[in-house]
Each structure stands twice: as structure tokens, then as C-alpha cells.
Amino acid sequence: MSALAWIAVASLAAWGWLLFGQGFFWRTDQRLPPGREPDSWPDVAVVVPARDEAGVLSVTLPSLLAQDYPGRAEIVLVDDGSTDGTGELARSLAERHGGLPLAVVSPGEPEPGWTGKLWALRHGIALARARDREPGYLLLTDADIRHAPDSLRTLVAAAGANGLDLVSQMARLRIATGWERLVVPAFVYLFCQLYPFRRVNRPRSWTAAAAGGCALLRTGAAERAGVPDSIRQSVIDDVALARAVQRSGGRIWLGLAERVESVRPYPRLADLWHMVSRCAYAQLLHSPLLLAGTAAGLALVYLVPPVAVVCAAAGLSGADAVAGWAGAAAWAVMAGTYLPMLRYCRQSPLLAPVLPFTALLYLLMTVDSARRHHRGRGAAWKGRTYARPSAAPGP
Known part of the structure; x- marks a missing residue:
């Protein structure tokens, strides 16, 4: 097999693990558990x-x-x-x-x-x-x-x-513009992939x-x-x-909301870019090593499948049929796991195959977050910029 075929097979294997081994993150059935009215309501x-x-x-x-x-x-x-x-x-x-x-x-x-x-x-x-x-x-x-x-x-x-001691619901985010349709469902999807709700809710x-x-x-x-x-x-x-x-x-619980909504608009790509980049590097603990690993992981999981399919279809040097089939299978699993989130967000299923492009945007936003941090403009929000935790004074 070609080198690209081996990489595409590795991507397919990664998606096999994500499908079954990452807490079924792609399912959207974690909703507020049923409750009963108490005899006396607390303040x-x-x-x-x-x-x-x-x-x-x-x-x-x-x-x-x-x-x-x-x-x-x-x-x-x-x-x-x-x-x-x-x-x-x-x-x-x-x-x-x-x-x-x-x-x-x-x-x-x-x-x-x-x-x-x-x-x-x-x-x-x-x-x-x-x-x-x-x-x-x-x-x-x-x-x-x-x-x-x-x-x-x-x-x-x-x-x-x-x-439960902490009950939190991820509010339905506003989705009205084209960029919001492209980026917002993927934001929730990637959050669920990083923190599978079923796993969070397990005692x-x-x-x-x-x-x-x-x-x-x-x-x-x-x-x-x-x-x-x-x-x-x-x-x-x-x-x-x-x-x-x-x-x-x-005891903590986290799920998707039905009737709790965010009304904050992110009409332009620049608005969404700032939303992600202002804290993405903080999520990686301001670590260049974690940044490199995250970039490599995003590339392997989200970018390799379409690249392998395109290269195999075009008959480019270094691509073979195995690369094409493995890339297509990984891309299909990727799109299939994205469909439940698109359904929850009331968006067209036609957006599912476009997820690699959105993942590329998130990769660029994450790299930009690191760049902003090293230039002193990292975790910025409404006129405030926050230092990395180690630079803050202790108790």
C-alpha cells in the first residue's frame, strides 16, 4: 500500500474508535432527566x-x-x-x-x-x-x-x-446566517467529542x-x-x-437543552473566529506540545479522508485504491456521526459532508489562538486580556 493508504487506514481506525469508544459522543439523547415536584420548593x-x-x-x-x-x-x-x-x-x-x-x-x-x-x-x-x-x-x-x-x-x-449537585444544559445556539450554519453545529459536536456527555453523567x-x-x-x-x-x-x-x-x-450532569437558547449573534466568520480563538489555546493549557498533537489529530481524523478520496480519484502519484476506499469509509463515518447534531440544530443534512472544511477552520482558529497568546492578545473578551494561570498570583 502507498503511504497515503496507510494514513487513510489509520484515519479510518481512529473513526472506528471514536464511533464506539468515545462515550457515543455523537448521540444527542442526553436531555434533562425527569424530575418530580418536591413538597417544599427550595429558595x-x-x-x-x-x-x-x-x-x-x-x-x-x-x-x-x-x-x-x-x-x-x-x-x-x-x-x-x-x-x-x-x-x-x-x-x-x-x-x-x-x-x-x-x-x-x-x-x-x-x-x-x-x-x-x-x-x-x-x-x-x-x-x-x-x-x-x-x-x-x-x-x-x-x-x-x-x-x-x-x-x-x-x-x-x-x-x-x-x-445532582450541578445540572447544566448546553443552550441552543443561534443559527441564522450561512457562517453560523457551517460553524455552530460543529462547535457543539466537537465539544461533545471532547467531553462525551454520557461519560460526564456517569457516577x-x-x-x-x-x-x-x-x-x-x-x-x-x-x-x-x-x-x-x-x-x-x-x-x-x-x-x-x-x-x-x-x-x-x-454529582454533575450535562446535556443538551430543549428550551434554553442563546440569542447572541455571530453573523460573520470573524465573530465566530474570535469566539473560538479567544480561549482555544487555554483549553490546551498554553502548551505548544498539546497544540502540535491537537493539530496532528485534527488533520488525521478530519482532513486525511477527503484528501485521500480526492487524490485517489484524480490518480495522483502516491495514491492508490486502498487510500480512496479507506478515505471514503472514514469520511462516511464522520458524516454519519455528524447527522444527529445537525438534526438537533435543525440544519440540513447536506452540511454533513462539509465537516472537514469546518474542522480545517477550527484548526486554523486554534493555531491563531496560540499566535494571539504569544503576542499578548490571547484570552481576550470585551476589553480584557487574561494571562495564563501560572502567571496569576496564588491564594
Whole structure:
């Protein structure tokens, strides 16, 4: 066999392992487990960190104010140094819509060693816990997330009935433009491949992950895990939160949402590029070795199959029939595993064969993330750039 054929066979073998040995990551059946209504509903504090979110808040905050929750619940919106009137808009929306009580607070600039979001969460959680009655749960939700009216109710019922300390749902992401159709489903697909939800949800699992846009956290579990202080430097705070809760003995659960949606638009490729590249290198622990391994893995798994098929079909030197057949089989498995995610995202199945091109984009975004980091512009978000954790001061 040719060298390309051996590489294509290796790619097919990798897809065989991913298909059966990576927690069935490609299935989309991990949805909120059934719950039952408790005799007494626990108090809940909804904590919303917000920095320059006036563009989406008029759509998302009313959905929180209108929560149909039988127990006592309140919203703490932490205005993290906004310059677009986020805090004022939140107050006016509460006056206009009524519903759950809302407190708008501002913690000031983060102390050294803290990311802005976790600094805001720390302030909001501390305020919620300082009330006369400490809440039993904390709903940590981003400012761009719109909730169905029964979202809080079903989250609390599921957590209580299943003995869960952290319940998080990956919100449905907005998909409206061509670039969003190409990139967004693949983003969720690759996240599931990296952190298979079935494996995360298995008791005593070594895999931990969460979706930070919608995470219901038991207050006692937060205290045992020492969060958010114990993860104050984390750029990828949702995964860090899940690991902290799991390490402290808590039960975690992660799944796909049905009626929890992100309304944040990413209309241009540049917007999506920034979303990925701002934290991709942090996911690799700022390690050039991990970056090289990730690039090689993405190339082997996603790029080799179409290259082998094209080279074999064109009769290029160094390609043979084995390369073509192995590449075609690997490409078919790849597309087949992508179909359930496209169905969940309500997108055309015709996008499945295009996944190698999207993977190439993600590879370039990851390399660009490393380039930005080494130029001092790595994990940047809304005017803030965060150093690698080792550069932050200790406790």
C-alpha cells in the first residue's frame, strides 16, 4: 500500500474508535432527566454576570423575570463595568415586566488573578448568600441566554429527584446566517467529542464538564468546592466549575437543552473566529506540545479522508485504491456521526459532508489562538486580556 493508504487506514481506525469508544459522543439523547415536584420548593438565586450586554438583555432578562417557579426566587444581575447602560436597562426592564425581584449590583474591576466573569459571579453569589435565608440553589446563567417559563422549575425538580449537585444544559445556539450554519453545529459536536456527555453523567466518572450558560448549582456543593474562589483564574470556567464540584464529591450532569437558547449573534466568520480563538489555546493549557498533537489529530481524523478520496480519484502519484476506499469509509463515518447534531440544530443534512472544511477552520482558529497568546492578545473578551494561570498570583 502507498503511504497515503496507510494514513487513510489509520484515519479510518481512529473513526472506528471514536464511533464506539468515545462515550457515543455523537448521540444527542442526553436531555434533562425527569424530575418530580418536591413538597417544599427550595429558595433559588439566579446570578447573571453581564458586561456590555444591552444588545441582548431586552430579549433575555424578561424570560428570567417571568419564571414560573413555585418557591422563592430572586435575580442578581452583576453589572461588570458596562459602558453601554446594561445596569440601567436591567432596572427599567424589571419595572416594566415585573415578575421575580431583581437586584443590580456592580463589583468594580476584578482583583489580580480573577477573570471578569468569575469575579462577577463571586460578588453575586456572596450577595445572594448574605440574605436572611440562604438559597438552596444558585442558577448561574449568562446574559445572552433566554429561558422558557418553566426552565428554573424543571432544573430544580431534576436536580432534587436525581441527587445532582450541578445540572447544566448546553443552550441552543443561534443559527441564522450561512457562517453560523457551517460553524455552530460543529462547535457543539466537537465539544461533545471532547467531553462525551454520557461519560460526564456517569457516577464516579473521571470526565467532568459543564455548560456555563445555564448551570444550576447546589449552594452546599458550591461551598464544599470553594467556588468560585477555587477556580478564579479559569478562562474556561464552566469546565473548571464541573471539575471542582466533582473533585469535592458532588454529582454533575450535562446535556443538551430543549428550551434554553442563546440569542447572541455571530453573523460573520470573524465573530465566530474570535469566539473560538479567544480561549482555544487555554483549553490546551498554553502548551505548544498539546497544540502540535491537537493539530496532528485534527488533520488525521478530519482532513486525511477527503484528501485521500480526492487524490485517489484524480490518480495522483502516491495514491492508490486502498487510500480512496479507506478515505471514503472514514469520511462516511464522520458524516454519519455528524447527522444527529445537525438534526438537533435543525440544519440540513447536506452540511454533513462539509465537516472537514469546518474542522480545517477550527484548526486554523486554534493555531491563531496560540499566535494571539504569544503576542499578548490571547484570552481576550470585551476589553480584557487574561494571562495564563501560572502567571496569576496564588491564594
